[in-house]
Amino acid sequence: xxLYQDKVSFLHRMHPSAKLVGLVLxxxxxxxxxxxxYLSSSLGLxxxxxxxxxxxxxxxxxxxxxxxxxxASVLLWALFRRVGEPxxxxxxxxxxxxxxxxxxxxxxxxxxxxLFGVAFLSTTRIEELTAGLEAVGVPxxxxxxxxxxxxxxxxxxxxxxxxxxxxxxxGHDPFSGGPLARLRKAVPLVAPILLYALRKTDxxxxxxxxxxxxxxDRRPYLTYRFGLRDALALGxxxxxxxxxxxxxx
Amino acid sequence: MKAVHLxxxxxxxxxxxxxxxxxxxxxQEVGEFAVLGGRSxxxxxxxxxxxxxxxxxxxxxxxxxEVRVLGRKIxxxxxxxxxxxxxxxxxxxxxxxxxxxxxxxxAFGPENLGLSRGEVExxxxxxxxxxxxxxxxxxxxxxxxxxxxQRLAIASVLAMGPPVxxxxxxxxxxxxxxxxxxxxxxxxxxxxxxxxxxxxxxxGEVEDADSLVLMSEGKVVWKGKMGxxxxxxxxxxxxxxxxxxxxxxHLGVPPLGPEGMASEIERxxxxxxxxxxxxxxxxxxxxxxxxxxxxxxxxxxxxxxxxQAQALKGVSLEVGEGExxxxxxxxxxxxxxxxxxxxxxLSPSSGSVLLRxxxxxxGKVGYxxxxxDQQLFAPTVWExxAFGPxxxxxxxxxxxxxxxxxxxxxxxxxxxxxDPFSLSRGERQRLAVASVLACSPEVLIxxxxxxxxxxxxxxxxxxxxxxxNLKGRTVVLITHSMWVAAKYARRCALLLDGxxxxxxxxxxxxxxxxLLSLAHLKPPFVTQVGARLGMPFLSLDEALEAxxx
Numbered sequence: 001x002x003l004y005q006d007k008v009s010f011l012h013r014m015h016p017s018a019k020l021v022g023l024v025l026x027x028x029x030x031x032x033x034x035x036x037x038y039l040s041s042s043l044g045l046x047x048x049x050x051x052x053x054x055x056x057x058x059x060x061x062x063x064x065x066x067x068x069x070x071x072a073s074v075l076l077w078a079l080f081r082r083v084g085e086p087x088x089x090x091x092x093x094x095x096x097x098x099x100x101x102x103x104x105x106x107x108x109x110x111x112x113x114x115l116f117g118v119a120f121l122s123t124t125r126i127e128e129l130t131a132g133l134e135a136v137g138v139p140x141x142x143x144x145x146x147x148x149x150x151x152x153x154x155x156x157x158x159x160x161x162x163x164x165x166x167x168x169x170x171g172h173d174p175f176s177g178g179p180l181a182r183l184r185k186a187v188p189l190v191a192p193i194l195l196y197a198l199r200k201t202d203x204x205x206x207x208x209x210x211x212x213x214x215x216x217d218r219r220p221y222l223t224y225r226f227g228l229r230d231a232l233a234l235g236x237x238x239x240x241x242x243x244x245x246x247x248x249x
Numbered sequence: 250m251k252a253v254h255l256x257x258x259x260x261x262x263x264x265x266x267x268x269x270x271x272x273x274x275x276x277q278e279v280g281e282f283a284v285l286g287g288r289s290x291x292x293x294x295x296x297x298x299x300x301x302x303x304x305x306x307x308x309x310x311x312x313x314x315e316v317r318v319l320g321r322k323i324x325x326x327x328x329x330x331x332x333x334x335x336x337x338x339x340x341x342x343x344x345x346x347x348x349x350x351x352x353x354x355x356a357f358g359p360e361n362l363g364l365s366r367g368e369v370e371x372x373x374x375x376x377x378x379x380x381x382x383x384x385x386x387x388x389x390x391x392x393x394x395x396x397x398x399q400r401l402a403i404a405s406v407l408a409m410g411p412p413v414x415x416x417x418x419x420x421x422x423x424x425x426x427x428x429x430x431x432x433x434x435x436x437x438x439x440x441x442x443x444x445x446x447x448x449x450x451x452x453g454e455v456e457d458a459d460s461l462v463l464m465s466e467g468k469v470v471w472k473g474k475m476g477x478x479x480x481x482x483x484x485x486x487x488x489x490x491x492x493x494x495x496x497x498x499h500l501g502v503p504p505l506g507p508e509g510m511a512s513e514i515e516r517x518x519x520x521x522x523x524x525x526x527x528x529x530x531x532x533x534x535x536x537x538x539x540x541x542x543x544x545x546x547x548x549x550x551x552x553x554x555x556x557q558a559q560a561l562k563g564v565s566l567e568v569g570e571g572e573x574x575x576x577x578x579x580x581x582x583x584x585x586x587x588x589x590x591x592x593x594x595l596s597p598s599s600g601s602v603l604l605r606x607x608x609x610x611x612g613k614v615g616y617x618x619x620x621x622d623q624q625l626f627a628p629t630v631w632e633x634x635a636f637g638p639x640x641x642x643x644x645x646x647x648x649x650x651x652x653x654x655x656x657x658x659x660x661x662x663x664x665x666x667x668d669p670f671s672l673s674r675g676e677r678q679r680l681a682v683a684s685v686l687a688c689s690p691e692v693l694i695x696x697x698x699x700x701x702x703x704x705x706x707x708x709x710x711x712x713x714x715x716x717x718n719l720k721g722r723t724v725v726l727i728t729h730s731m732w733v734a735a736k737y738a739r740r741c742a743l744l745l746d747g748x749x750x751x752x753x754x755x756x757x758x759x760x761x762x763x764l765l766s767l768a769h770l771k772p773p774f775v776t777q778v779g780a781r782l783g784m785p786f787l788s789l790d791e792a793l794e795a796x797x798x
Contacts, residue, residue, distance in 0.1 A: 210301055211345075220360060
């Protein structure tokens with residue numbers, strides 16, 4: 001569920017705010033052009049960033065999800081985007097060299113975007129994300145609540161699957177019938193999970209305050225200094241982005 | 250100056266007509282270690298929350314009286330202000346851990362106190378050492394066992410340095426070994442000068458506390474030295490009398506360990522021991538031999554998709570018609586996984602599960618989950634129970650009959666039109682059982698059905714299961730409550746690290762302390778005493794019956 005890997009790397013050591021800004025810059029790169037060759041360079045950059053964060057292993061772990069996504073986006077765009085001379089007709093659908101090239105581009109774009117995200121999450125703790133958000137001006141409480149939501153997701157997912165099992169044990173079959181029947185069948189699943197989420201967040205808010213949350217004296221334990229490494233990383237990222245923008249096809 | 254002092258405190262939660270605390274008087278000295286017991290709904294948790302200022306500040310309601318912690322009035326303070334003097338550890342450890350590493354979890358409290366980094370580091374070190382979690386700093390909290398999580402929760406409160414520590418049923422969801430570790434940690438806190446208030450159902454497990462406090466209906470009804478409360482008083486407050494105290498009281502001897510108690514009984518009985526043993530053997534009922542095999546587990550292996558480790562490593566098991574069987578084992582041994590596979594809710598990675606010779610399907614084997622709130626959703630009790638049989642196509646008069654029958658079996662006949670969520674935890678648990686019974690399962694599997702219930706509710710639940718079993722129905726119980734298994738199950742299977750390491754009649758399994766200790770389990774006190782006398786008793790009643798003369 002969580003991608004974070006407790007390692008030492010260039011990216012791990014970066015200031016979380018610098019990483020956030022870097023992520024935004026990285027996201028811009030694959031959006032500048034729809035040329036497959038250009039977008040291959042985005043993918044190359046994503047791999048380089050992965051090496052810098054020692055998280056190529058996580059990239060590999062995501063292949064079961066990324067490869068089908070890549071294939072699906074290539075196929076969908078290639079089949080449904082009507083441009084150029086059809087090379088191949090499949091009933092009402094057609095594939096042209098333009099639509100194929102566009103499909104390839106979209107597949108590369110979504111893959112590089114996701115890989116940049118994976119690199120960020122693999123090298124940044126949720127607490128660092130909160131600290132990073134705080135440093136760029138997001139109030140601590142808001143950032144904290146956001147990170148809490150991320151943290152609670154696996155717990156909710158686990159409870160959700162328990163609830164599905166509990167209802168199946170009583171002969172409930174939530175995944176059959178038409179859309180309306182399915183909607184009705186969701187009630188026995190949704191009601192307990194909503195109540196669970198409400199109770200859980202209520203208990204958590206009490207537990208948080210019992211541990212001093214909300215105190216104006218708070219002093220963060222994790223502190224970061226914006227260093228040479230961060231300046232260098234952001235400088236290089238910005239330069240690459242500007243160059244790519246100027247040289248893009 | 251008292252560490253904790255409540256004077257005439259009454260509190261009614263907003264929206265509830267019934268007061269949770271009624272003119273409560275309570276005082277605890279600095280450095281005192283008190284254990285608080287009482288039935289569900291007696292107001293124990295509300296007392297804990299009042300000390301922290303959680304009621305009425307965060308959870309609103311009508312409050313009267315005065316709460317003081319170390320001489321300071323709590324009124325008008327927010328819990329984060331109180332947290333410098335008093336810390337609260339909750340029952341549900343999942344709801345109090347939220348960080349991505351043990352170190353950051355513990356750092357959270359001290360951060361909020363505004364301490365320097367050096368000081369926070371020192372406190373992390375010290376509080377992790379106090380709970381025996383040194384070396385865990387970089388671990389992710391959700392990879393810890395239940396007992397470790399709860400000790401982490403204690404450390405994270407401890408790191409704030411509160412002189413007063415309140416623990417609200419910290420051991421409820423935890424196996425016997427984990428409980429022992431938590432109790433040891435709590436005792437050490439007392440020796441370091443902390444004032445400790447521990448809410449605990451099994452008061453006998455913390456015999457070395459300074460005092461025992463009993464609550465009933467929103468009041469403290471008794472406070473005195475541990476061991477001075479007699480069985481009747483404890484039972485009247487819904488607390489299970491610790492077996493060593495009860496045995497000592499009934500036999501007129503001082504409370505001793507199993508060895509001491511056995512030799513004391515041997516001394517008192519003298520030459521009559523052989524006679525007692527002979528008569529005990531005659532009366533012991535080992536139960537009817539089970540009928541044909543209903544449910545068969547064959548070489549089942551299972552791995553969760555998210556994990557490399559195997560949860561079950563080749564389990565085979567046959568359940569006979571009319572059996573009352575318990576599956577025992579520590580947290581993480583694979584008990585729940587096995588039970589879900591037996592109910593057809595999970596498919597084994599290899600091997601098979603057969604119900605009367607055919608592959609099991611969900612709904613044919615009844616499965617009651619540990620937490621009833623994970624299945625209740627209907628607006629009324631009747632609708633909740635009707636949900637299962639309706640899914641199976643039962644309609645009309647037949648539906649009404651099966652609902653009525655199921656409700657009657659669990660003693661909830663008068664509750665038909667009630668909202669399930671207005672019921673007590675024990676009632677909700679029984680409702681969950683009824684909702685499964687109504688599907689007329691061939692085998693009933695229950696996962697920890699007594700967890701979170703007080704002694705009376707536990708007994709009611711188990712007595713009902715016994716009655717149902719006596720009608721020839723098959724029951725499989727997943728539990729780590731040893732007295733429950735000893736008293737009610739006829740057969741026990743011991744699961745350890747995904748394998749069945751022992752399987753046999755309860756008395757046989759429970760006489761083997763060496764075997765149980767492998768699985769971090771210990772037989773009940775009376776069984777330990779009895780085994781030394783050649784009569785491994787399975788319950789206090791049985792022991793008293795045999796030794797009455």
